[in-house]
Amino acid sequence: MSTPYKAPSAENIALLEKLVAALKRRGIVTEEEIARRRETAERxxxxxxxxxxxxxxxxxxxxxxxxxxxxxxxxxxxxxxxxxxxxxxxxxxxxxxxxxxxxxxxxxxxxxxxxxxxxxxxxxxxxxxxxxxxxxxxxxxxxxxxxxxxxxxxxxxxxxxxxxxxxxxxxxxxxxxxxxxxxxxxxxxxxxxxxxxxxxxxxx
Amino acid sequence: MDDALPPAQHDLGGNPRFRCVPVEPDVDPPMDDFGKRVDALRVVLREKGLLTTDEQRLHIEGLPERDYFGLTYYEKWLRSITAVMLAKGQVTWDELK
Missing domain, CATH: 3.90.330.10 (Nitrile hydratase alpha /Thiocyanate hydrolase gamma)
Incomplete structure (x- = not known):
């Protein structure tokens, strides 16, 4: 079985946003922190x-x-x-x-x-x-x-x-x-x- | 080692199931937005001491076979990160419904 590229499901895209929202509400992560780590990874x-x-x-x-x-x-x-x-x-x-x-x-x-x-x-x-x-x-x-x-x-x-x-x-x-x-x-x-x-x- | 035991599903080294599957080096789409966001979230949680690589692996390797081979790479990461956050009480099921 090969593993060709697939897009993530709508369900998991929604889950990601719910998880991030819950973590932000509790002060565990901020959008700025996520953006900063993303920039480092992209560099x-x-x-x-x-x-x-x-x-x-x-x-x-x-x-x-x-x-x-x-x-x-x-x-x-x-x-x-x-x-x-x-x-x-x-x-x-x-x-x-x-x-x-x-x-x-x-x-x-x-x-x-x-x-x-x-x-x-x-x-x-x-x-x-x-x-x-x-x-x-x-x-x-x-x-x-x-x-x-x-x-x-x-x-x-x-x-x-x-x-x-x-x-x-x-x-x-x-x-x-x-x-x-x-x-x-x-x-x-x-x-x-x-x-x-x-x-x-x-x-x- | 007991050779009679089959390897765990993530232990793919030498697995004959993939013996005749080409690696397809040309299929290399750019990293999507979803994957980059999941990866960045992973790093933030790791830096805050809320997620280790081993915790992340445990919940990926324990996925049902259908999901292990069916979900995309970063979907598996998301499922794992979510499981760790639920287990530690950082989020609740109700918030994720």
């Missing part, structure tokens, strides 16, 4: 994760911090990680590629990648990423070189993961900003690999 985007990756590609000290303490690395980019579970970062190598999934729910490092995409939350992705990761990768057109291992890592309610992909060949001497333009949400989850061409187009 979070894969660009943050992409900038962290580009910095790690160019700055060995930052790379060391990112791999040791992802939360501190994110905070050094001005991201508030308060209330968020720790962020772990998985380093791809020439031998091992990482793929992130949350089999139990949909745990995702929202603070550095933004709202999770629909497919990440789908039953098909959650079920199959651990069983047949290469088949899932192939659906993105991602084919790993022969001999490269796939390591699938389960994000949980208590620990969130992001991938540090390999820096693409042909990007020697590129600025951090140009490198960041190569990196997308899909690379940070591990379903696709960055290449030099996309960034060349973006930088043109």
């Amino acid at each position: 979070a985007s894969p660009e943050t994760g992409a900038r962290m990756v580009a910095r790690a590609w160019t700055d060995p000290a930052f790379r060391e911090l990112l791999l040791r303490d992802g939360t501190a690395a994110a905070e050094s980019f001005g991201v508030s990680m308060k209330g968020n579970p720790p962020l772990g970062v998985l380093e791809d190598t020439a031998e091992v590629h990482h793929l992130v999934v949350c089999t139990l729910c949909s745990c995702y490092p929202r603070a550095v990648i933004g709202y999770p995409p629909h497919w990440y939350k789908s039953a098909a992705y959650r079920a199959r990423a651990v069983r047949e990761p290469r088949a899932v990768l192939a659906e993105w057109g991602t084919v790993l070189p022969a001999g490269v291992q796939v390591r699938v890592v389960d994000s949980t309610a208590d620990y969130r993961w992001m991938v540090l992909p390999l820096r693409p060949e042909g990007t020697e001497g590129w600025s951090e900003e140009r490198l960041a333009s190569l990196v997308t949400r899909d690379h940070l989850v591990g379903v696709a690999l960055p290449g030099a061409t996309a960034g060349a187009a973006a930088a043109a």
